[in-house]
Amino acid sequence: MNGNSKRILIPFILLAAIVGGLFLWRQPAAPTTAQASLLPLLTAEDSASDGTSPFARATIPNDIEFPRDFGPHPEYQTEWWYYTGNLEGEDGRLFGYQFTIFRRALSPPMMDNGLPLTESAWRSNQVYLAHFALSDIANNAFYPHERFSRAGAGLAGAQAAPYRVWLEDWVIEEIAPGQVRLLAQAEDVGLDIVLMQTLPPILHGDGGLSPKGPEPGNASYYYSQVRQQSAGTVRVGSEVIPVTGLSWKDHEYSTSALSLGAIGWDWFSLQLDNGAALMFFQIRREDGTLEPFSSGTFIAADGSITYLDRAAWELTVTDAWTSPTSGAEYPAGWRIQVAELELELEGRPLMPNQELNVSTVYWEGAVEFNGALAGARVRARGYIEMTGYAGSMEGRL
Numbered sequence: 001m002n003g004n005s006k007r008i009l010i011p012f013i014l015l016a017a018i019v020g021g022l023f024l025w026r027q028p029a030a031p032t033t034a035q036a037s038l039l040p041l042l043t044a045e046d047s048a049s050d051g052t053s054p055f056a057r058a059t060i061p062n063d064i065e066f067p068r069d070f071g072p073h074p075e076y077q078t079e080w081w082y083y084t085g086n087l088e089g090e091d092g093r094l095f096g097y098q099f100t101i102f103r104r105a106l107s108p109p110m111m112d113n114g115l116p117l118t119e120s121a122w123r124s125n126q127v128y129l130a131h132f133a134l135s136d137i138a139n140n141a142f143y144p145h146e147r148f149s150r151a152g153a154g155l156a157g158a159q160a161a162p163y164r165v166w167l168e169d170w171v172i173e174e175i176a177p178g179q180v181r182l183l184a185q186a187e188d189v190g191l192d193i194v195l196m197q198t199l200p201p202i203l204h205g206d207g208g209l210s211p212k213g214p215e216p217g218n219a220s221y222y223y224s225q226v227r228q229q230s231a232g233t234v235r236v237g238s239e240v241i242p243v244t245g246l247s248w249k250d251h252e253y254s255t256s257a258l259s260l261g262a263i264g265w266d267w268f269s270l271q272l273d274n275g276a277a278l279m280f281f282q283i284r285r286e287d288g289t290l291e292p293f294s295s296g297t298f299i300a301a302d303g304s305i306t307y308l309d310r311a312a313w314e315l316t317v318t319d320a321w322t323s324p325t326s327g328a329e330y331p332a333g334w335r336i337q338v339a340e341l342e343l344e345l346e347g348r349p350l351m352p353n354q355e356l357n358v359s360t361v362y363w364e365g366a367v368e369f370n371g372a373l374a375g376a377r378v379r380a381r382g383y384i385e386m387t388g389y390a391g392s393m394e395g396r397l
Helices: 003-020 033-043
Strands: 078-089 094-105 126-136 141-150 156-159 164-167 170-176 179-185 189-196 209-211 219-236 239-254 262-272 277-285 295-299 305-309 313-322 329-338 343-349 355-357 361-373 376-386
Touching: 078 189, 078 219, 078 376, 094 156, 094 164, 094 170, 094 239, 094 361, 126 156, 126 164, 126 189, 126 219, 126 361, 141 355, 179 219, 189 239, 219 262, 219 277, 219 295, 239 262, 239 376, 262 361, 313 343, 329 361, 329 376, 343 376
Parallel strands: none
Antiparallel strands: 078 094, 078 239, 094 126, 126 141, 156 164, 164 170, 170 179, 179 189, 189 219, 209 219, 219 239, 262 277, 262 376, 277 295, 295 305, 313 329, 329 343, 343 361, 355 361, 361 376
16 A cells, blocks of 8 residues: 555544544533544645645636535535624624534545545545534623534535535525525524525625635635625523524635745624625734735625725724633734725724634634724624634644
């Protein structure tokens, strides 16, 4: 057996032992041994010894098509369906939520050691990971949860028509045209809401092609569905609270990695009370500079789109918060200026501690901003994700 054969087969042997014990696993206070053992499989490099990749690369603009691309893309190594939202109870009680299902391929589609996979409902080269977190703002309480599973035997998977993504009983599913239900239940909290599409999907970058670095193929296909009207319930303990609000969906798939020297990113998604929305991300480098391929998109209230390159915005950190769990120091206040839009916003987290101490430690939480757009006062709520503060993300994406 040659070295490449071992490199491909060993992950499957380990996966059978590791994932088999994780099907009913729930979020602990810190990563377990089994969890740590799975991480090399999820973060293994995709390149062969000659530098080539057996997976597809994102290289062509305007290559996103619906409804096909609501579903999975197993020819790419990494993919996620990412939902965040700001919800409010009838009494004004605020909540934030994140519900994400990730897919990671351990080998190219339908291949193992260069041969087609045998027909078996139990065998799969796909691992799924899900994060569900609820922020109970009034009670300053944060509830993060994580699950792993493999795609075999229907335990996890994704499909385009009808649109459905699931990991066991955590489910994202289309229930009617333009309507999607999110369902995630844990011991202490739960989410059951329906999202109503109000705008067509927004393609980021160059027709959905979003570069992350200068290397050929170091890019993703990336679209969002913003300003989705949301209604349903959240559960905290035994208390079930009817809620309404706005949700944001990101779907991204790629075979890429952070460029050498990049350590993490800050991702902003804000929904303004005048009907507009703003997304931008900046990739941070270990020398303190930003990756030039950082970019963003502004969606005006009338649906018109302005694409933002790295030079379009100025972000100033105005405060910081140190995690008592990881010891990481995160930004906890921001001033955003986009001169060409006459946009200036200043904001903070709705509560400081929204750090997920899961297999990868990162901060993702509900935020609120106030400011002005073209001279008119605006307010925004949304979500910010910050990675690489508790340890470099290099080699994990």
